[in-house]
Amino acid sequence: MALPKQTPKRITGGVLAIVLSFVSLSLITLWSYEGGTGAEANGFLHSARSALATVVMPFDRASSLLGEPVDALGTALGDATASETSLSELQARNDELSGMVMRLEEYRLENERLTELLELSDAYSLESTAAHILKKPIDSWNQTITIDKGTQDGLAVGMPVMSPNGLIGQIESVGSFTSQVRLLTDPNSGVAVFLQANRSEGVLTGSIERLLYLNYLSLDVDVVPGDVVVTSGAGGVYPKGIVIGEITSVSSSPSDVYQTVVVKPTARVKYYEEVLVLIGRQSEVTPSAAATATSSATEGTTDSDSSDSNASATDESASSSSSAQSGGAEADTGGGR
Amino acid sequence: METIQQPPPGAVIASAVIAVVLQLVVAPAITLFGVVPNFILATVIITAIHNGPVRSVVMGFVLGLVFDFCSLGPLGAMTLVLTILSYAVSSLNKGVFTGGIVVDMIILLAALIAGEFLISVIYAIVGANPEFLLSLVQRVLPAIAYDALIGLILMIIYNAIVGDSSFRSGGGTGRSLTRKLHL
Numbered sequence: 001m002a003l004p005k006q007t008p009k010r011i012t013g014g015v016l017a018i019v020l021s022f023v024s025l026s027l028i029t030l031w032s033y034e035g036g037t038g039a040e041a042n043g044f045l046h047s048a049r050s051a052l053a054t055v056v057m058p059f060d061r062a063s064s065l066l067g068e069p070v071d072a073l074g075t076a077l078g079d080a081t082a083s084e085t086s087l088s089e090l091q092a093r094n095d096e097l098s099g100m101v102m103r104l105e106e107y108r109l110e111n112e113r114l115t116e117l118l119e120l121s122d123a124y125s126l127e128s129t130a131a132h133i134l135k136k137p138i139d140s141w142n143q144t145i146t147i148d149k150g151t152q153d154g155l156a157v158g159m160p161v162m163s164p165n166g167l168i169g170q171i172e173s174v175g176s177f178t179s180q181v182r183l184l185t186d187p188n189s190g191v192a193v194f195l196q197a198n199r200s201e202g203v204l205t206g207s208i209e210r211l212l213y214l215n216y217l218s219l220d221v222d223v224v225p226g227d228v229v230v231t232s233g234a235g236g237v238y239p240k241g242i243v244i245g246e247i248t249s250v251s252s253s254p255s256d257v258y259q260t261v262v263v264k265p266t267a268r269v270k271y272y273e274e275v276l277v278l279i280g281r282q283s284e285v286t287p288s289a290a291a292t293a294t295s296s297a298t299e300g301t302t303d304s305d306s307s308d309s310n311a312s313a314t315d316e317s318a319s320s321s322s323s324a325q326s327g328g329a330e331a332d333t334g335g336g337r
Numbered sequence: 338m339e340t341i342q343q344p345p346p347g348a349v350i351a352s353a354v355i356a357v358v359l360q361l362v363v364a365p366a367i368t369l370f371g372v373v374p375n376f377i378l379a380t381v382i383i384t385a386i387h388n389g390p391v392r393s394v395v396m397g398f399v400l401g402l403v404f405d406f407c408s409l410g411p412l413g414a415m416t417l418v419l420t421i422l423s424y425a426v427s428s429l430n431k432g433v434f435t436g437g438i439v440v441d442m443i444i445l446l447a448a449l450i451a452g453e454f455l456i457s458v459i460y461a462i463v464g465a466n467p468e469f470l471l472s473l474v475q476r477v478l479p480a481i482a483y484d485a486l487i488g489l490i491l492m493i494i495y496n497a498i499v500g501d502s503s504f505r506s507g508g509g510t511g512r513s514l515t516r517k518l519h520l
Contacts, residue, residue: 011391014428016391020394025413028414028417031412037465052406059362063361139404140371141408141465142410144408144409188465207471208475209475
């Protein structure tokens with residue numbers, strides 16, 4: 001008796017789509033289980049993503065090379081429409097000077113407190129390394145940049161990243177030779193801050209509009225446009241005293257619990273090719289170091305200026321002097337643009 | 338059931354590689370107001386229009402995975418969206434529409450809208466898009482417009498290289514769609 005012919009079963013598109021959709025859902029679930037978005041997330045998928053960063057590094061470099069002429073074209077178009085002088089140059093210069101004024105004000109206030117209290121518990125030393133920006137984000141949903149340094153250079157997830165004018169963001173994924181930095185303007189970013197003028201604390205978050213919002217400032221806190229916002233150091237991620245930006249608008253309604261405060265960042269990524277990654281963290285200040293710091297703080301601007309000239313080209317801008325301690329921001333001013 | 342003439346597998350693989358290179362190298366350099374064009378999404382849809390479900394779904398899944406691993410978003414989000422979209426478009430194309438370039442463009446636009454919207458929904462569900470309603474205006478709509486422009490260019494290039502008889506013979510007036518739907 002002849003056996004009935006058995007035709008081999010073929011996988012149909014529908015079955016395949018269901019199976020692969022299930023795999024995709026499993027990936028999303030596992031990714032969320034590992035912590036999702038954020039520097040504290042850790043697990044197999046996050047590690048795999050970091051490892052793959054090395055594979056796509058040539059693409060990052062190619063993108064960087066391609067981005068230069070495109071940026072130059074954009075600048076040229078902008079310049080062509082400017083009336084007399086280069087609008088972008090003036091804007092960048094204005095940002096730089098504004099950031100400098102804010103930092104100097106921060107130094108002055110800090111100096112007053114240190115001199116008055118003779119206490120340096122909030123002083124810190126910063127070790128940093130400069131890195132080039134390789135690539136801007138590849139999708140519209142994540143405001144990130146890729147930089148050309150990774151674990152080989154001592155970088156790790158969670159390290160703060162700065163531009164010459166202030167804080168930019170935090171490393172979220174690190175490969176051997178590249179790292180991905182989530183910018184402060186990303187909706188998933190958050191940093192503990194206070195107002196320079198009255199030390200009122202709040203939490204700064206990014207948004208889909210690429211604006212920064214200062215949250216949890218109660219209605220009785222005196223806030224005016226122009227107030228400078230700096231990191232508070234709370235949470236231990238970012239060192240205290242790094243300039244972030246200034247308040248541009250304040251609003252509230254009677255039913256609100258908190259004020260709606262919009263902050264304009266002093267550091268704008270599109271103006272920079274290099275950033276500074278803070279690889280060192282707060283350290284205990286010994287009595288002798290404190291004395292040195294106090295005396296240096298009184299000479300604030302002089303030390304800051306002198307540090308500018310020699311730190312731009314060097315990776316290691318760490319210093320035990322208070323000029324570096326009180327603001328790693330200015331230590332790489334020359335390497336910014 | 339009407340069957341569609343599929344391009345050779347080499348064309349699909351080449352399309353996939355080119356899409357990845359464009360997304361990783363070109364897209365970050367041509368960002369407009371924070372909106373990055375999605376070459377991979379457009380390519381997957383165009384490929385699904387011209388190919389059967391199995392091939393389209395595999396391509397959608399693989400390119401989605403590549404996209405997810407190269408970005409910092411929720412891992413699996415784009416993979417899921419591209420898998421579903423590629424199956425839907427290829428099935429729709431096989432079963433209902435056999436029109437020319439105009440119908441293809443309508444399918445492309447509809448799929449881009451669905452794709453960008455689905456991504457924003459998944460991002461919102463996993464907590465990566467805390468401002469869902471605002472993102473529809475600030476991100477989804479501009480992204481659809483930009484993707485549509487990119488998709489249109491890619492579709493014309495794809496048709497010119499891989500071949501589309503109805504497009505080349507001056508078709509694409511939507512007559513097939515009209516006939517199918519008895520309009």
